[in-house]
Amino acid sequence: MKLKISLIMLFALVTGIFVFGFISYQQNIQDAVSKDIKMDPVITRPKNPTEESLEDELTEEIEEEPMEVTIPKVVHLSMEEAVESLQELNLVVEPVPKKNTSFPQNIVFWQEPLEGRTLLEGDIIQIFVSDAWAEGEEEIISVPLLIGLTEEEAVALLHSLGFHVAYEYNPNGDYEDGVVYSQNYFVDARVSVGTEVTIRVAKNSEN
The missing domain is CATH 3.30.10.20 (Trypsin Inhibitor V; Chain A)
Structure with a gap:
């Protein structure tokens, strides 16, 4: 009889330990899952000044349109002086050498378009430059x-x-x-x- 009571008590003790351990195990799993599913806060990286400056410059470049410029007189100037004067207005200069005995070598004797006309920045203007005749050439x-x-x-x-x-x-x-x-x-x-x-x-x- 004493042996039977001892076995019953031992069984109850083992059962209690098992139940307590199972409950602790379930609680640990729930805690771990709760930690995993917590969302990290969204961190927004602030723009540095260089990025903002580049964005502003790109926006300005897109919005800018070529300006209209009035063509100056470059006839009687040397080719170098004429090119410099026209490039300051952001015009594309196309020198055209032509044989011309009425003007000294390397002097602009005509321009197209003429002075006073208007072009847009980046447009082409031709300047005709005197290329002296070789001696005896027809x-x-x-x-x-x-x-x-x-x-x-x-x-x-x-x-x-x-x-x-x-x-x-x-x-x-x-x-x-x-x-x-x-x-x-x-x-x-x-x-x-x-x-x-x-x-x-x-x-x-x-x-």
């Missing part, structure tokens, strides 16, 4: 396009290239008074220096 030059120029502009261009000029004045409703509407030589015709080129100028009014 002086043959090309006739330029004159149509659309004013009489004064056409005459100045022809004289700068060494041409003589003749004039005709006729009514022409397609052109304003004082504008060249025709010329007697085709554009790029090859002729001798001193050739006379006739320009036909619109004159719609009687005055």
